[in-house]
Amino acid sequence: MRLLLLPVFLLCYFLAPAQRVTERDFRKYFDEQGVEGSFLLFDAKANQYTAYNLSRCREGFLPASTFKIPNTLIGLEAGALRDTSEICHWDGVQREIAAWNTDMPYAQALRVSCVPCYQQLARRIGAARYQTWLAKLKFGRMNVTAATVDTFWLTGTSRITQFEQIDFLRRFQSGKLPIAKRHQDAVKALLVLGKGPNWMLRGKTGWTGFWRAGKSNHNGWFVGWVEQNGQAYFFALNMEPKNGGPATQEFIQGRRAITEKILRQEFQLMQ
Structure with missing residues (x-):
């Protein structure tokens, strides 16, 4: 069987258009x-x-806040985020970026790159679900553990x-x-x-x-x-x-x- 499949595989390989x-x-x-x-x-x-x-x-x-794209998709698909209108509640810590020091919906959190909001979301998603979904999404080479679940896209060995x-x-x-169309459309709009x-x-x-x-x-x-x-x-x-x-x-x-x-x-x- 392998001998029969090999020529077909090679034919498909050589006919596939090369990306210049x-x-x-x-x-x-x-x-x-x-x-x-x-x-x-x-x-x-x-x-x-x-x-x-x-x-x-x-x-x-490191992907930094470009990771907010797959992060939002994972949050929605995994059920950790109801929708992008869900409110992220400010923890009361004054940060240098004034736009982060307030309650805001996740739609706004993505637009202003609110790191603490997405750290809250990351802790809700958890390392195990990240590992599952990152493998499905094939977003670079992310390295997430329980200890780094709210920082792995900002520091450490993750790379893209x-x-x-x-x-x-x-x-x-x-x-x-492999994400519901409604979730993909919601993030594209943002x-x-x-x-x-x-x-x-x-x-x-x-x-x-x-x-x-x-x-x-x-x-x-x-x-x-x-x-x-x-x-x-x-x-x-x-x-x-x-x-x-x-x-x-x-x-x-x-x-x-x-x-x-x-x-x-x-x-x-x-x-």
């Missing part, structure tokens, strides 16, 4: 914001990637590459995740960041930051997709301040600013 990668130099956009990083775009119709700093696009980083981010987003956008006559932008930022050996270590994400004229274009940007510098406003705002400049000026999207 074209490398481009987008350094000037990163230099304008005083950062360094990498950018990856996937054109679904052309079945082609365009990459800046390709080797870095294949490097794994830009290619893996786009692979997840492609399955999410096309409704191919990711809308802008729209025009013939386009819509959906996305999520992420940011991890800490000090090590007297140097700051900040890492930023912006991932999502543009639907334009019936076609889908997926992107993943990852970046950090140059020379281990601080997380300035150029870094914080630059994640989306760089991405939108590249999409508009290099790919004529969102026009």
Whole structure:
């Protein structure tokens, strides 16, 4: 039987369309914001990637708040979150980000990247259910235990590459995740960041930051997709301040600013 199946397998393998990668130099956009990083775009119709700093696009980083996308899906599907209008109650701890210091629905918590809200949700989901659902969703290589259940996407050994981010987003956008359609649709609606006559932008930022050996270590994400004229274009940007510098406003705002400049000026999207 194995001998009979082998030629069929090889035929399917060689007939499958290869995903091409074209490398481009987008350094000037990163230099304008005083950062360094990498950018990856996937054109679904052309079945082609365009990459800046390709080797870095294949490097794994902590997902930070980009994990709020699968985290919300898991919470809804596992029954830990009734719906995105459910209120997350503030624990009374004053935090540096003022927007987090209040009760809010989880729809708002996703939009303002409220870490303590999602830590509350993570403790309700629990490590065992995370391990089950993360295996089903195939979102990078997440390492979650009972001890790290409310931090594993922010610190530790969890990693995801830009290619893996786009692979997840492609399955999410096309409704191919093993999650109820109503839950996928609810989360997609929360990711809308802008729209025009013939386009819509959906996305999520992420940011991890800490000090090590007297140097700051900040890492930023912006991932999502543009639907334009019936076609889908997926992107993943990852970046950090140059020379281990601080997380300035150029870094914080630059994640989306760089991405939108590249999409508009290099790919004529969102026009």
